[in-house]
Each structure stands twice: as structure tokens, then as C-alpha cells.
Amino acid sequence: MVPDDRQALLDAMMDADAYIFATPIYSHSPAGFLKAILDRICGPFTDATFVDTVVQMRKAGDPHFAHMKVDERVLKPRVAGFIAIGGSSTPDQITMALPILHTLIYPMHVKVVDQVVFQTCGTPGSIIARAQGSFVERATQLGKNVASQIGKSFDDASYLGDEPEGACPYCHLAKVDMFYGTENKIGCVSCGAQGVLKVDPDGIIRPVWNKNCGVSSITWAGKKLHVGDIHKESAAETFDIQNCTGFDLKRQQWREVAVPLVELPSQRAYCML
Numbered sequence: 001m002v003p004d005d006r007q008a009l010l011d012a013m014m015d016a017d018a019y020i021f022a023t024p025i026y027s028h029s030p031a032g033f034l035k036a037i038l039d040r041i042c043g044p045f046t047d048a049t050f051v052d053t054v055v056q057m058r059k060a061g062d063p064h065f066a067h068m069k070v071d072e073r074v075l076k077p078r079v080a081g082f083i084a085i086g087g088s089s090t091p092d093q094i095t096m097a098l099p100i101l102h103t104l105i106y107p108m109h110v111k112v113v114d115q116v117v118f119q120t121c122g123t124p125g126s127i128i129a130r131a132q133g134s135f136v137e138r139a140t141q142l143g144k145n146v147a148s149q150i151g152k153s154f155d156d157a158s159y160l161g162d163e164p165e166g167a168c169p170y171c172h173l174a175k176v177d178m179f180y181g182t183e184n185k186i187g188c189v190s191c192g193a194q195g196v197l198k199v200d201p202d203g204i205i206r207p208v209w210n211k212n213c214g215v216s217s218i219t220w221a222g223k224k225l226h227v228g229d230i231h232k233e234s235a236a237e238t239f240d241i242q243n244c245t246g247f248d249l250k251r252q253q254w255r256e257v258a259v260p261l262v263e264l265p266s267q268r269a270y271c272m273l
């Protein structure tokens, strides 16, 4: 592992009562630097349901959890807001910006209270001048919205951002995964909530999201479900490894596999005619 600023950033995140993540959009997504930082700090490293389970089991006197090291600072209630900024003007260029921001912090059970994408701001400084200054006003409002919810628990903090038509009730985005089948089942790309597509009397197809579905990773129940799934699968992985004949030899063979070198087209002499 390369030495880095992980501990300092983790401490700063644990000290904070609120986060505002602001990122340029690169390739329809948040900046890779931001993702790399959060990949090293969030996910299983700061999973609130895991920390909570360990704390509860210790209180109950379960010896299996006695020596497990967890960071109880994770359990402090926190709120967040997201700002993503892109140069494009069309919806196809920003698709994964907000969903990925959600996936980066949902394990900490942080309540996202506002989120916004600003487009047509590709030139440095242009955000101040675009849309008659309304983008900066909206960003200011986002800051106020986040500040207004600081100190509230996940359930008590209110979502104050925009609600697009057909939005999932958990992440407030309308990003749909299609599972087809006779029931027209759908999933939320950002948080995994489930629902169905229904044709309304006006002929328009709309999503109907399950309330309290207990599957969305944004909910406590959804996170617990995921942690349970990972524990079950890792036990099955260990079992398969232990019962795989010649596992060590097979792994060594894969590590030593010789990939034949071939001449690539770019290495050949280029002929214009």
C-alpha cells in the first residue's frame, strides 16, 4: 500500500457534521480523484450498519465482537449535499454524476438533503456568469439547505432538493434499471429501490416505487441486507477455496500465465497508400 493522506481525510470526514461534495463531471461521472478518495475511506471502511452491529453485540456481551476494531465516530448523524458541474447542455452527458455520488457515501448513512447538476459551464469561471447568475444562487441555497438540517438524525432530516418526475423516494433521482418480466419490475440505478412500470390512463408509462421496500441501500434495512449478503457470500467463497482441489497450484499457474507478445497494428510501419 502506498503511503497517502487517508487517515487525515478520514479524521476530517469523521469530525464533520455535514458534507458538500462539488465535482466537475468527467465522462458523465464525478471526477475520478474524488471517487478514489472516497473508495479508500467509505464503502466497508465506514459502513454504519456494520459499526452499529459490532457496538450492539459488544453491549450484549457477545465474545465474537469483543476484539473487533470499529470507528464509532461513523455513527454521528450527518447530512450532505451534492453539486456536479458539466460543460454539456444535454441530459445524456451527466447520467452517472449524482448516482455515483450517492453510492460513495450511502454506507455512512449520511442523509442527502439536496443535490443539483449545473450544465453549460465548461469554461473556468463561467458558472458565475451563466443563467444570469442563477447557478450561484442555487448553489448558495444548497449550502443553506444542508446547514439547516445539521444535527438532525437521518429520519428527521428533510430532503429539500429537486424532485424530478418519477423520482425514487430514497435518492430522489429518476434513474431506472429494467428487469422486464410480466410485472415490468424496475430498480433504481443509484440506490437499488424496487418498483414497477405502469401505464397510466393518459398513456404515459410511469414508475411506481415500492415504499418501505427495505432494499434501497439508502435505507438502514437495505444496508443491513447488503452486509448480510456479503457475509454469506464471503463464507461461501472461503468454503469453495478450501474445497477446491489443487487451489494453490491453480492460483500459481494463473499468476505465471505467459501472455504471448504480438505485434500491434500501431507498431507496424504505417503506409499512407
Ligand SMILES: Cc1cc2nc3c(=O)[nH]c(=O)nc-3n(C[C@H](O)[C@H](O)[C@H](O)COP(=O)(O)O)c2cc1C
Residues within 6 Å of the ligand: 024, 025, 026, 027, 028, 029, 085, 086, 087, 088, 089, 093, 094, 119, 121, 122, 123, 124
Ligand atoms: C476529460 C473530460 C471529460 C469531460 N466529460 C464531461 C461529461 O461527460 N459531461 C459534461 O457535461 N462535461 C464534461 N466535461 C466538461 C467538464 O465537466 C467541465 O469542463 C468542468 O466543469 C471543468 O472543471 P475543471 O476545470 O475543474 O476540470 C469533461 C471535461 C473533461 C476534461
